[in-house]
Amino acid sequence: SSDVCSSDRFPVTIGFYSFACAECVRRFRVKKINQLVRLCEDYQKWSVVTIIYYDDMASSLFRLNIQKLKDRLRKQLNRSGVADVVIGCFEADYHPEYKAWMPHFHLLVKSDVADSFEWKCFRKSHSKQQKNEKRKIKRKRSVLFQIVQDPSKQIAYVYRGIVTGK
Secondary structure, eight states: OTTSOOOSSSOOOBTTBOTTSHHHHHHHHHHHHHHHHHHHHHHOOOEEEEEEOGGGOBSSGGGOOHHHHHHHHHHHHHHHTOOSOEEEEEEEEEETTTTEEEEEEEEEESOOOTTSHHHHHHHHHHHHTOOOSSSOOOOSOSEEEEEOSSHHHHHHHHTTTOOOOO
16 A cells, blocks of 8 residues: 555554655655645635744754643633634744744644634734843744635645655
């Protein structure tokens, strides 16, 4: 079957895939993206939300506590009353102008209402916490809300973090 790792060198780590195998990672990513594209096309009311944590920027990837950031995001969403379906990925980009890694989440959210009461509460709460005393940040927005118009392209962008390491 095409869903089985064909390499004897790598142990299968999830289902029929080995995350040590570049081909398995590619097939897994394509499969997940296709599932989410079908889901979004069924409902037609989805958005991509990018949430940046300026206050948790770090000079080293090893200094980022990803579990803490995930818990923080979950609590912020709950406290704001956001009850939408949320699917997403964590990412950190290196910004040489700040000499730091900028952690952020790309979320696929079942909501097309960026200015709902819950999302306004989330934005307000989140932006109050985004003070970074160590670095002068030229920030535009710590929360960016975009309506899904091209599910394949936007979902592939959200899940581009699942890579082969090349």
